[in-house]
Amino acid sequence: MDKLKLGLMHPGAMGSSIAAALSSKYQTGWLSEGRSNETRRRANEAGLKEFVTLDAFLDQTDILFSICPPSEAVKLAQECIGAGFKGTYVDANAVSPATANEIAQLCHRAGISYVDGGIIGPPARQAGTTRLYLSGEKAQEIAQLFLGSVVEATTLDGGISSASSLKMAYAAWTKGSSALLLNVRALAKSLGVEEALLSEWALSLPDLTARSESAALSTAAKAWRFAGEMNEIAATFADSGLPAGFHKGAEEVYQRMGQFKDAKEISTNDVLKALLEPEIKGS
Amino acid sequence: MDKLKLGLMHPGAMGSSIAAALSSKYQTGWLSEGRSNETRRRANEAGLKEFVTLDAFLDQTDILFSICPPSEAVKLAQECIGAGFKGTYVDANAVSPATANEIAQLCHRAGISYVDGGIIGPPARQAGTTRLYLSGEKAQEIAQLFLGSVVEATTLDGGISSASSLKMAYAAWTKGSSALLLNVRALAKSLGVEEALLSEWALSLPDLTARSESAALSTAAKAWRFAGEMNEIAATFADSGLPAGFHKGAEEVYQRMGQFKDAKEISTNDVLKALLEPEIKGS
Numbered sequence: 047m048d049k050l051k052l053g054l055m056h057p058g059a060m061g062s063s064i065a066a067a068l069s070s071k072y073q074t075g076w077l078s079e080g081r082s083n084e085t086r087r088r089a090n091e092a093g094l095k096e097f098v099t100l101d102a103f104l105d106q107t108d109i110l111f112s113i114c115p116p117s118e119a120v121k122l123a124q125e126c127i128g129a130g131f132k133g134t135y136v137d138a139n140a141v142s143p144a145t146a147n148e149i150a151q152l153c154h155r156a157g158i159s160y161v162d163g164g165i166i167g168p169p170a171r172q173a174g175t176t177r178l179y180l181s182g183e184k185a186q187e188i189a190q191l192f193l194g195s196v197v198e199a200t201t202l203d204g205g206i207s208s209a210s211s212l213k214m215a216y217a218a219w220t221k222g223s224s225a226l227l228l229n230v231r232a233l234a235k236s237l238g239v240e241e242a243l244l245s246e247w248a249l250s251l252p253d254l255t256a257r258s259e260s261a262a263l264s265t266a267a268k269a270w271r272f273a274g275e276m277n278e279i280a281a282t283f284a285d286s287g288l289p290a291g292f293h294k295g296a297e298e299v300y301q302r303m304g305q306f307k308d309a310k311e312i313s314t315n316d317v318l319k320a321l322l323e324p325e326i327k328g329s
Numbered sequence: 330m331d332k333l334k335l336g337l338m339h340p341g342a343m344g345s346s347i348a349a350a351l352s353s354k355y356q357t358g359w360l361s362e363g364r365s366n367e368t369r370r371r372a373n374e375a376g377l378k379e380f381v382t383l384d385a386f387l388d389q390t391d392i393l394f395s396i397c398p399p400s401e402a403v404k405l406a407q408e409c410i411g412a413g414f415k416g417t418y419v420d421a422n423a424v425s426p427a428t429a430n431e432i433a434q435l436c437h438r439a440g441i442s443y444v445d446g447g448i449i450g451p452p453a454r455q456a457g458t459t460r461l462y463l464s465g466e467k468a469q470e471i472a473q474l475f476l477g478s479v480v481e482a483t484t485l486d487g488g489i490s491s492a493s494s495l496k497m498a499y500a501a502w503t504k505g506s507s508a509l510l511l512n513v514r515a516l517a518k519s520l521g522v523e524e525a526l527l528s529e530w531a532l533s534l535p536d537l538t539a540r541s542e543s544a545a546l547s548t549a550a551k552a553w554r555f556a557g558e559m560n561e562i563a564a565t566f567a568d569s570g571l572p573a574g575f576h577k578g579a580e581e582v583y584q585r586m587g588q589f590k591d592a593k594e595i596s597t598n599d600v601l602k603a604l605l606e607p608e609i610k611g612s
């Protein structure tokens with residue numbers, strides 16, 4: 047068999063959708079060791095070939111995609127490189143340019159190619175929703191794999207970590223502003239002026255109440271991994287000499303929401319309570 | 330002559346518009362000592378009677394409105410109370426509930442009435458744009474003065490500082506999100522991905538580029554006084570046990586923009602440069 051054009055260690059919702067975009071044209075695979083039935087279901091739906099040992103998986107993988115919680119990105123690279131991976135390493139995680147450069151250095155020292163990636167949009171189920179930004183020497187080669195798929199792959203000029211830079215700046219607004227809005231509603235609740243605030247919003251910022259509710263419901267179950275992303279973003283601002291406080295605040299907001307990991311049927315009020323009572327409700 | 334229903338120490342753009350809303354029905358006045366020609370022009374347009382000494386002004390004032398930069402609010406109250414003011418003191422500044430309570434205590438110890446206020450909206454030139462929220466024992470009495478004027482005065486239940494609480498929560502989003510958005514654009518510029526970010530925004534968040542430009546142009550000239558307001562808001566979050574980092578970051582953003590005080594013809598790029606080079610461009 048041909049080597050895997052895309053090997054993915056742990057297919058989550060996003061990763062499996064990126065892999066599925068290639069699996070009809072190329073060999074793609076995953077590593078099942080220690081993974082849940084839910085991950086197996088996703089891997090099967092995405093059409094990925096199963097490998098049961100890390101050695102066999104890495105040996106057969108030409109291009110390895112790392113798509114994992116940001117706080118795990120360096121560890122995953124160390125694990126794969128330490129186990130002797132010899133192909134091209136694509137880190138498509140929401141990490142700071144500094145973290146991307148650290149992984150690039152690990153690859154460089156091991157004599158393997160590094161490509162930096164940043165994914166913007168929801169898991170790729172249909173064309174036009176999800177973009178994979180790529181930077182670095184072999185970015186164009188990776189982008190071409192996705193031609194004609196539901197994933198729009200775009201290469202970026204600039205430094206090797208441009209894709210991570212763009213992802214940080216983009217998520218700094220989307221996830222940062224959602225955390226800010228939830229923090230504001232929690233403040234109003236704490237001060238006994240939540241109804242007054244919603245009335246004022248209805249007059250002067252009429253979309254904001256719905257937006258705050260959507261922020262609560264759409265982030266709660268994923269907040270546990272957003273906290274690490276906010277930490278990467280705060281570091282990115284600090285490295286550029288810009289105020290990092292917004293995303294230190296956002297990290298704390300998402301940490302307090304960590305208790306909702308994979309939860310269903312969460313209400314806005316549950317989220318506000320979790321923000322206000324971290325010592326009681328928090329993990 | 331009747332005593333002043335509204336005395337205003339230093340008529341700025343907002344204060345003079347609030348005073349003008351009453352000047353056709355009631356005696357209103359200002360203190361000209363040490364003020365600029367620009368302030369005199371505003372006071373005359375608002376129809377306010379001039380007083381030249383603090384003693385005469387306070388002696389003739391029944392209801393004193395404090396509308397000033399947030400960092401001056403306590404000092405102004407101390408000055409008026411120290412000089413023997415004996416009427417009702419209305420603090421309508423963007424201050425934390427703790428600061429409002431501090432001013433309430435100063436009034437209480439001096440044996441005078443305190444009303445807490447919070448203004449939401451632009452300077453009141455026409456009906457329907459600007460709301461004056463009021464809380465405390467005599468809030469209803471103050472609200473009635475504005476019946477039929479361009480200022481919509483609304484009383485709030487809850488504690489004596491509810492009006493300040495509402496103002497903090499409201500401005501935490503409006504001014505906090507503007508600062509966040511400017512910080513994000515400055516980050517993208519610093520990392521060399523500004524064009525890529527604007528292209529991605531055009532695809533997925535099409536109003537955001539215009540919004541970031543509007544945030545730059547509408548806040549730059551006023552940023553010098555927003556910094557103090559962000560400081561009050563950060564303290565309000567901390568007092569409620571909520572993350573204060575967002576508004577510590579916002580305070581820093583507006584401090585770096587302080588150089589644009591009263592400036593005209595500012596570009597978005599000027600603002601981004603000021604954020605990125607505070608040590609060169611900052612005051």
